Amino acid sequence: MRAGNDAENGSKVSAGTDAEEKLVALFENTSTALLAEKVVVAAGLTVKLIPVPRHISSDCGVCLRFPAAGLERVRELLRSRGLETLGVFPERPTSS
Amino acid sequence: MSTPPMIYLDNAATSWPKPESVSKAMVRFLAEVGATPGRSGHRLSLEAGRIVLDVREKVARLFNAAGPLRVVLTCNATEALNLVLTGLLRPGDHVLATGLEHNSVMRPLSRLAGEGVVVSPLSHGPDGALDLDDVRAAMRGGPRLVVVNHASNVTGRVQPVAEIAELAHERGALVLVDAAQSAGCVPIDIERDGIDFLAFPGHKSLYGPQGTGGLVFGRNADHRAIRPLKTGGTGSRSEHLVHPEGLPDRFEAGTPNAVGLAGLGAGLDFVLAEGVDRIRDHEEALCVRLVVGLSRIPGVLLHGLAQPGSRTATVSFTMEGLPVSQVGLSLDEEFGVLARVGLHCAPEAHRTTGTFPSGTVRFSLGRFNTTEHVDAAVAAVAALGAK
Numbered sequence: 001m002r003a004g005n006d007a008e009n010g011s012k013v014s015a016g017t018d019a020e021e022k023l024v025a026l027f028e029n030t031s032t033a034l035l036a037e038k039v040v041v042a043a044g045l046t047v048k049l050i051p052v053p054r055h056i057s058s059d060c061g062v063c064l065r066f067p068a069a070g071l072e073r074v075r076e077l078l079r080s081r082g083l084e085t086l087g088v089f090p091e092r093p094t095s096s
Numbered sequence: 097m098s099t100p101p102m103i104y105l106d107n108a109a110t111s112w113p114k115p116e117s118v119s120k121a122m123v124r125f126l127a128e129v130g131a132t133p134g135r136s137g138h139r140l141s142l143e144a145g146r147i148v149l150d151v152r153e154k155v156a157r158l159f160n161a162a163g164p165l166r167v168v169l170t171c172n173a174t175e176a177l178n179l180v181l182t183g184l185l186r187p188g189d190h191v192l193a194t195g196l197e198h199n200s201v202m203r204p205l206s207r208l209a210g211e212g213v214v215v216s217p218l219s220h221g222p223d224g225a226l227d228l229d230d231v232r233a234a235m236r237g238g239p240r241l242v243v244v245n246h247a248s249n250v251t252g253r254v255q256p257v258a259e260i261a262e263l264a265h266e267r268g269a270l271v272l273v274d275a276a277q278s279a280g281c282v283p284i285d286i287e288r289d290g291i292d293f294l295a296f297p298g299h300k301s302l303y304g305p306q307g308t309g310g311l312v313f314g315r316n317a318d319h320r321a322i323r324p325l326k327t328g329g330t331g332s333r334s335e336h337l338v339h340p341e342g343l344p345d346r347f348e349a350g351t352p353n354a355v356g357l358a359g360l361g362a363g364l365d366f367v368l369a370e371g372v373d374r375i376r377d378h379e380e381a382l383c384v385r386l387v388v389g390l391s392r393i394p395g396v397l398l399h400g401l402a403q404p405g406s407r408t409a410t411v412s413f414t415m416e417g418l419p420v421s422q423v424g425l426s427l428d429e430e431f432g433v434l435a436r437v438g439l440h441c442a443p444e445a446h447r448t449t450g451t452f453p454s455g456t457v458r459f460s461l462g463r464f465n466t467t468e469h470v471d472a473a474v475a476a477v478a479a480l481g482a483k
Contacts, residue, residue, distance in 0.1 A: 029332035029345045030134035031165055034142070034149045051137035058335045062137045082163070 021068040022091040025078070026052065026059075032083060033062050039081050045070055055093040065091055102432045103469045107462030108249045108277060108410050109436055110299045110306060117362040118303060125358035133354050135331025144354050151357045152344070154364035155310060158372070159294060160285040162315040168347045169310045169357060173276040174200040175325075176295035176311035179347060180272050181205065183322035184241060187212030192234055192269075193243040194255060195220045195448040199441040201243055201274055220448050224253045224400045231260055235267045242269050246284075247277035250445040250456065251400030252383075252410035254282055261290035270317070276300060277408055280367045281375050281463075292317040301375070301462070302367055304360030307353045319343050326350065375463050379409035382461045382470050386411055389474030395481050399456055400449040409465075412449070412456035415481055423457045423480060431476035435459050 027033040033049060040047050047070075049062040056063075066074055071088065078085065104112050125147065131138070134145030152164035161167060170176045181204040185191060191208075193201060195217050209215045216237065219230050235242075242264040247254045261271045272293040275284060279294075280301030286294050291314055298308025313319055320341060327339035328349030340346055367375065384404060390396050395416040401407070415423055424437035438455040439446055446452040459473060 028342050029330065029340060030145060031149060031152070031344055034134055034145045035164060038146070038149065049137070049142050059333055061332045061334070062134065062142070 022065050023068050023071060023088050024050070024053065024056065024063040024065045024091050025074065025088045026057065026063045026086040027061070028084070028086060030061050033064060035081070036064050036078055036083050036085075039083065040064065040066070040074055040077050043073070043077050045073065045077075047074075050091075053089075053091060053093075056089050102434060103465075103472055104434050105459040105461060105465065105469070105473060106434050106436050107300065107465070108408075108440075108458065108460030111301060111303055111462045111464075113464055114303050114305070114359070114363065115366045117366065118305065118359045121362035122305065122355050122359040125355045129354075129358070132331075132351055133357075135329075147358050147361060148352065148354060151361045151364065154361065154368060155296075155312065158280075158284075158364065158368060159296075159312050160287045161312050162287075165343050166313040166315075167310055168313070168344045169308070169352055170347075171307050171353060172299070172309040173274065173295045173297040174309075176293075176309055177201055177272070177274055178204050179311055179325055180241075180293045180295070180322060181208065181243075183325060184270070185213045188214070189240040190214045190216065190237055191241045191243060192216050192218055192237075192239045192264075194218050194226065194245050196224060196245045196248045196250070196253065196255075196445045197243065197442070198245060198249055198274065198276065198445070199443070200276070201245065202442075202444055205243075217444075222450065224248065224251050224402065224445075224448055226255060226260070228256070228259055228263070232263050235263050235269065238267060239264075239269045241272055243272045243274065245445075246273050246275045247282060247408045247410075248400070248442070248445055249277050249410065249460075250412050250440050250442050250451075250458065251402065251449060252277075252407040252412075252460075253400060253402040254278065254406050254408060257284075257291065258289040261292075265290055277410065280372060281379055281408055283372050283376070286312060286314050290314075298356070298360040298363065302360060303363030303463070305356045307356040308360040311347070313343060319346060322347075324349070370463070378463060379461050379465075380404055380407075382465055382467065383407070383409035383411065385467060386459060386461065386470045386474065389470065390477060393474070393478045393481050396477060399451050400445075409461035411459045412451070413459075413477075414451065414454070414456055415477070418480065420455050420457050423477075426480055427457075427473075427476055431472070431479070433473050433476045435473075 131140035152167040279296035294312040298304035330345040420437040427433040
């Protein structure tokens with residue numbers, strides 16, 4: 001995962017600040033997103049593939065949404081399978 | 097007059113019957129899923145996407161690929177072969193191919209030869225066997241690519257792919273394996289065997305429907321060296337007009353045959369559950385019985401026969417005094433035995449075997465053939481020979 005991406009996009013990504021806060025991970029293509037879902041679900045996490053929020057990208061693909069508290073676990077699982085993201089972003093645009 | 101039950105011996109063309117689970121999976125897909133895999137983002141699209149991902153994973157497992165994303169899905173092996181041949185080779189490139197290649201390799205190579213690609217055939221003994229010393233010598237020309245017909249659709253001969261790949265890699269050549277006849281009935285491990293590109297059909301020994309197949313990329317094979325046959329929508333990076341570079345999207349523009357892939361998934365489940373070795377043993381036992389039976393019939397000539405352990409269950413024969421077309425017609429009409437006759441889209445193979453231009457009658461056995469089928473086929477040929 002390219003952690004630098006998150007900072008470059010100006011979005012604040014931190015784990016555990018808000019139990020309701022969801023993050024989305026973007027992937028290069030749909031197949032990678034589906035594989036990421038499979039890997040993370042197999043580890044017992046509750047995640048959902050959703051259309052990419054418009055404020056992040058005009059891509060017509062899907063991204064993996066998960067609770068912010070699960071960020072490190074998701075990163076670890078993806079890393080273990082050699083799956084890269086195009087970044088992790090808040091699901092909802094930040095008010096600032 | 098009662099019609100005899102059909103005995104299908106044309107599995108080299110396409111396998112039949114399929115396991116019942118295959119048509120069930122396809123009907124289920126059409127009735128309950130139906131959507132474009134992955135791209136639309138809603139629940140049905142995601143379910144369709146998961147079914148397609150499953151197919152990639154099963155293929156990767158079957159052939160020991162580095163991961164499911166190294167599996168590109170195509171409509172058949174011909175598309176996969178064309179993808180590599182026309183996408184990789186440039187004027188001036190040198191390519192080696194065996195003398196047993198199918199037209200799905202020879203026709204693209206013929207066209208490429210007209211565009212400045214240098215094509216050299218490897219030489220075979222009259223029984224179709226390759227001499228590895230000859231292969232080693234041929235490699236000195238510094239080919240870019242070596243194409244290997246893993247198992248002949250005419251004679252069943254299986255080539256020593258791992259040994260050929262090793263010789264190829266010593267010279268920096270890439271290896272494309274045509275696994276049309278071997279995928280699912282001959283063990284293939286692309287990592288162990290050193291295969292850079294593996295082309296396979298879904299509708300033969302993987303027991304999926306027609307309209308499925310794929311190309312598996314070896315761990316170190318560079319997909320960016322291959323210019324895609326087609327570009328278009330991939331459901332990803334849509335804001336870019338430039339077609340994506342990464343696997344598998346690079347080679348999968350357009351809507352796939354998702355209903356077919358649902359069927360292929362069930363076929364793969366069948367093969368993985370049975371085990372390729374067990375399928376091979378079943379087919380080899382039947383092949384031995386068939387060869388013994390046919391050999392005893394006066395006037396029957398078997399062609400290019402390889403030894404057990406070096407062949408698939410495909411047998412080509414001719415009958416003295418009977419054109420192959422007549423044999424095929426009589427077998428079908430009088431005995432219900434369904435076989436293919438002629439050149440089998442592999443004229444080069446017949447040149448190597450000495451059966452060009454008249455061709456052969458081909459019996460090709462599959463997982464669902466039985467000893468009864470073999471005995472009935474042998475009896476039919478004997479009856480024809482006695483007339």
